[in-house]
Amino acid sequence: MAxxxxxxxxxxxxxxxxxxxxxxxxFVVVQAADGREAVxxxxxxHPDLILLDLMLPELSGTEVCRIIRSESGVPxxxxxxxxxxxxxxxxxxxxxxxxxxxxxxxxELLARIRALLRRSEQQAQTAETETVELGGVRVDLAGRRxxxxxxxxxxxxxAFELLAFLIRNAGHVFTRDQLLERVWGYDYxxxxxxxxxxxxxxxxLIEDDPAIPVYLETVRGVGYVLRRPELD
Numbered sequence: 001m002a003x004x005x006x007x008x009x010x011x012x013x014x015x016x017x018x019x020x021x022x023x024x025x026x027f028v029v030v031q032a033a034d035g036r037e038a039v040x041x042x043x044x045x046h047p048d049l050i051l052l053d054l055m056l057p058e059l060s061g062t063e064v065c066r067i068i069r070s071e072s073g074v075p076x077x078x079x080x081x082x083x084x085x086x087x088x089x090x091x092x093x094x095x096x097x098x099x100x101x102x103x104x105x106x107x108e109l110l111a112r113i114r115a116l117l118r119r120s121e122q123q124a125q126t127a128e129t130e131t132v133e134l135g136g137v138r139v140d141l142a143g144r145r146x147x148x149x150x151x152x153x154x155x156x157x158x159a160f161e162l163l164a165f166l167i168r169n170a171g172h173v174f175t176r177d178q179l180l181e182r183v184w185g186y187d188y189x190x191x192x193x194x195x196x197x198x199x200x201x202x203x204x205l206i207e208d209d210p211a212i213p214v215y216l217e218t219v220r221g222v223g224y225v226l227r228r229p230e231l232d
Contacts, residue, residue: 004028006047035059064207069095073169085090166226175223
């Protein structure tokens with residue numbers, strides 16, 4: 001089945017050139033010329049990957065990235081200008097997966113697109129198998145259990161839900177507010193510190209050294225991300 005790519009750029013010539021080239025490579029392409037149109041197109045077309053320019057009218061690329069990442073783990077590849085270093089960093093912190101700097105070669109862009117799609121497919125396969133290895137701990141997603149060898153580890157239900165959510169969105173950074181919304185629910189009235197406490201519990205279970213986490217990392221000033229080296 002052909003993969004769908006959402007191309008978001010206010011430069012019409014570049015956007016249409018990219019669309020034509022990607023269609024030649026067998027992709028289905030949806031186009032958007034500004035930030036609001038991009039969010040609507042994302043919700044309407046459910047693309048497999050998004051090419052997102054950071055300099056957009058209506059809504060900035062970073063704002064579009066924030067909105068989409070709060071709703072989906074779809075791969076986001078940013079298109080940036082050489083001078084947009086700060087925006088580039090902010091975009092990555094908000095959950096974009098990669099970036100290319102303008103001007104770029106289509107060959108390079110295509111390689112990055114295919115790499116992100118392969119990673120996304122691996123994550124989907126993980127969700128299907130429902131079992132994940134994190135160091136010496138096996139996470140049984142279907143059975144809602146953590147196992148170290150034959151030992152079943154005690155884990156609080158909400159902590160397990162948080163871990164399962166992060167596993168299924170491995171590599172994506174989430175803010176504490178986003179995790180509260182996605183794991184605890186939109187009507188949760190607690191504090192963001194709740195997330196920190198649950199992360200502390202999980203690290204004690206899955207990390208060899210909780211003080212130097214390898215899997216459940218803190219992204220300073222943003223939130224948390226679960227790393228799986230075999231997918232990087």
